[in-house]
Amino acid sequence: MSPSVLDDRAPAGAAPATTKTANGNGTSAPAPATYTVDSNTPLNTSMTPSKFLSHPHDLGIVAVGFAGGQGKAGVDAAPSALIEAGLLASLHDDLGYNLHGHDAVHNYSDLIPASPELDPPYRGMKNPRAVSAVTRRIAEQVYSHAREGRMVLTLGGDHSIAIGTIAGSAQAVKERLGKEIAVIWVDAHADINTPESSPSGNIHGMPLAFLTGLAKEDKEEFFGWIKEEQRLNIKKLVYIGLRDVDPVEKRILRENGVKAFSMFDVDRYGIGRVMEMALAHIGADTPIHLSFDVDALDPMWAPSTGTPVRGGLTLREGDYICESVHLTGQLVAVDLVEVNPKLAPETDLGAHETIRTGCSLLPPAVPPDGDPKHNVNVQDSKQAWEQSHDCGRTFSNEHHDPLTDPAVADAAVPAGIMASTVTSGSSSLVYERRVVERVHRYHWPAIQLNFWMLIMLAASCLIIGVFATFVETLHVLEQPIPWYYPYYITVACLTIAFIFLLLWLIFQRRLLPSIVMVGAFIIFVMWLVGLVVISIQLWGPRNSISSRCNIYVFGRDPKPKGESDVTRSWLQQKSVCQSWQAVFAFGLIGQIFLFWIMVMAYSVFVDDA
Numbered sequence: 001m002s003p004s005v006l007d008d009r010a011p012a013g014a015a016p017a018t019t020k021t022a023n024g025n026g027t028s029a030p031a032p033a034t035y036t037v038d039s040n041t042p043l044n045t046s047m048t049p050s051k052f053l054s055h056p057h058d059l060g061i062v063a064v065g066f067a068g069g070q071g072k073a074g075v076d077a078a079p080s081a082l083i084e085a086g087l088l089a090s091l092h093d094d095l096g097y098n099l100h101g102h103d104a105v106h107n108y109s110d111l112i113p114a115s116p117e118l119d120p121p122y123r124g125m126k127n128p129r130a131v132s133a134v135t136r137r138i139a140e141q142v143y144s145h146a147r148e149g150r151m152v153l154t155l156g157g158d159h160s161i162a163i164g165t166i167a168g169s170a171q172a173v174k175e176r177l178g179k180e181i182a183v184i185w186v187d188a189h190a191d192i193n194t195p196e197s198s199p200s201g202n203i204h205g206m207p208l209a210f211l212t213g214l215a216k217e218d219k220e221e222f223f224g225w226i227k228e229e230q231r232l233n234i235k236k237l238v239y240i241g242l243r244d245v246d247p248v249e250k251r252i253l254r255e256n257g258v259k260a261f262s263m264f265d266v267d268r269y270g271i272g273r274v275m276e277m278a279l280a281h282i283g284a285d286t287p288i289h290l291s292f293d294v295d296a297l298d299p300m301w302a303p304s305t306g307t308p309v310r311g312g313l314t315l316r317e318g319d320y321i322c323e324s325v326h327l328t329g330q331l332v333a334v335d336l337v338e339v340n341p342k343l344a345p346e347t348d349l350g351a352h353e354t355i356r357t358g359c360s361l362l363p364p365a366v367p368p369d370g371d372p373k374h375n376v377n378v379q380d381s382k383q384a385w386e387q388s389h390d391c392g393r394t395f396s397n398e399h400h401d402p403l404t405d406p407a408v409a410d411a412a413v414p415a416g417i418m419a420s421t422v423t424s425g426s427s428s429l430v431y432e433r434r435v436v437e438r439v440h441r442y443h444w445p446a447i448q449l450n451f452w453m454l455i456m457l458a459a460s461c462l463i464i465g466v467f468a469t470f471v472e473t474l475h476v477l478e479q480p481i482p483w484y485y486p487y488y489i490t491v492a493c494l495t496i497a498f499i500f501l502l503l504w505l506i507f508q509r510r511l512l513p514s515i516v517m518v519g520a521f522i523i524f525v526m527w528l529v530g531l532v533v534i535s536i537q538l539w540g541p542r543n544s545i546s547s548r549c550n551i552y553v554f555g556r557d558p559k560p561k562g563e564s565d566v567t568r569s570w571l572q573q574k575s576v577c578q579s580w581q582a583v584f585a586f587g588l589i590g591q592i593f594l595f596w597i598m599v600m601a602y603s604v605f606v607d608d609a
């Protein structure tokens with residue numbers, strides 16, 4: 001979606017700093033030790049190759065002026081308001097998209113029954129014929145763009161329109177690529193009520209029930225038109241931002257094992273980790289349809305919406321969701337819904353704020369390609385980003401914007417939390433910015449790592465086994481036990497413990513190269529001491545094991561044969577000599593492998609830093 005963050009990169013070890021994004025809000029960016037950045041890294045704005053779009057410069061626009069999925073008038077005015085605010089101009093002029101279907105805002109008057117009496121409730125659903133007919137038409141519109149291999153942007157409208165948008169993109173993707181789509185549903189609500197479980201009868205609370213087939217209906221005029229290839233696999237649905245879920249919806253999500261990240265999860269993990277988990281669930285080979293309900297954001301950022309719920313995402317978190325989905329290269333369609341410019345609680349600036357927010361979430365980033373037109377340099381990208389994120393510029397800017405007010409934006413950052421006081425009218429509320437923990441991914445060569453662990457395990461076990469036997473033999477012979485036996489046994493045990501530590505870290509997805517390098521280096525030194533000592537024992541100047549073995553065991557002539565104590569003791573000595581050789585061989589292999597893992601860890605660190 002939007003170009004990557006301008007300001008989320010800080011040099012390792014830098015103190016948390018408050019910086020401003022182009023859209024005017026501040027970001028507190030702590031820099032954990034594991035996060036390193038090349039200061040020359042350019043803005044990552046454009047070069048995300050699209051995996052599934054054959055025409056990534058083309059953007060199909062479906063502007064849906066429809067409000068029938070819920071009861072409040074005004075949400076049908078959102079597309080015009082967004083367009084007037086400059087959204088399409090930014091998409092075309094600043095980001096260079098070729099727009100298709102942008103010349104009309106559809107109101108579907110030909111499909112909507114002339115009077116409410118002609119569209120009575122059915123199974124408790126309000127306006128069922130109108131919503132069904134309109135979403136069916138939207139499905140055709142979205143399909144006609146998606147079939148061409150272009151990204152589709154639908155401007156709603158209420159969230160019922162997603163019945164059409166998702167049906168259209170699911171069908172096109174199935175036909176074009178033979179794949180199922182995944183849907184990331186960013187919303188305060190789960191919108192998966194069946195007609196029977198809905199507390200309101202509003203269809204904008206039901207789209208996912210129809211799309212996933214949880215709500216079944218045969219009659220064409222009541223969503224019976226949804227075909228199998230237009231459906232969404234419920235396992236490919238991921239929610240982000242939930243905080244107002246009806247009891248039956250909770251049960252549906254639980255029983256179907258739906259991946260849902262509520263605001264609790266966003267608080268607990270931070271949006272960065274939530275997105276990682278969401279995208280990992282979807283997998284890299286699945287086209288993504290992003291359905292963004294503006295009420296996922298806190299009403300502070302998007303007050304003008306039909307069903308606002310407090311305690312939502314910050315604007316930056318909303319942006320981050322869009323950015324990170326875009327960066328996967330898997331995005332094929334986007335919906336922006338439930339902006340209602342006629343609802344402006346408390347101040348008449350609410351609508352302006354909500355539209356600005358919509359503009360900030362959109363448009364999708366510079367199209368991925370090799371087209372020189374789009375190979376913008378950093379400065380150009382930055383300007384494009386700033387312009388595109390300021391498409392609320394036709395509105396007065398006189399109001400107090402807490403985050404562009406330098407007095408607030410430059411406020412001290414106490415322990416990673418920036419608290420700003422926002423004054424709106426007479427009320428005052430405290431806004432807490434959650435800090436996103438940045439997670440750095442290291443790409444370990446899995447096969448080599450497994451091979452390393454296997455060999456080191458074998459070497460350590462062999463050394464422990466042989467030297468433990470030697471200790472026992474000397475004990476029986478009542479001979480003193482030289483220090484290097486227990487020493488090497490200890491080093492081998494530490495190596496095994498280190499391997500288990502690595503396995504645990506891998507399991508926790510926290511295998512940091514620095515840990516591997518330091519651990520391997522310590523063991524390398526200890527192992528080297530052991531190897532030197534056994535080499536001295538084997539080939540040392542005086543009385544070496546090797547020379548004695550060569551004389552008494554391997555070079556013995558004639559070799560003893562037959563059942564006798566001489567033969568038995570010769571065989572015993574031969575096995576001792578061979579054990580020494582094996583210990584040396586595995587000691588050497590271990591030494592080389594310890595060196596190798598240090599090199600491996602270093603290159604993983606360098607590659608991914």
Ligand SMILES: NC(=[NH2+])NCCC[C@H](N)C(=O)O
Pocket residue numbers: 159160189190191193198199200201202204205206246293295306307338
């Ligand atoms: N897209 C939305 N804003 N949905 C709100 C749904 C509210 C409620 N769960 C209902 O079914 O009526």
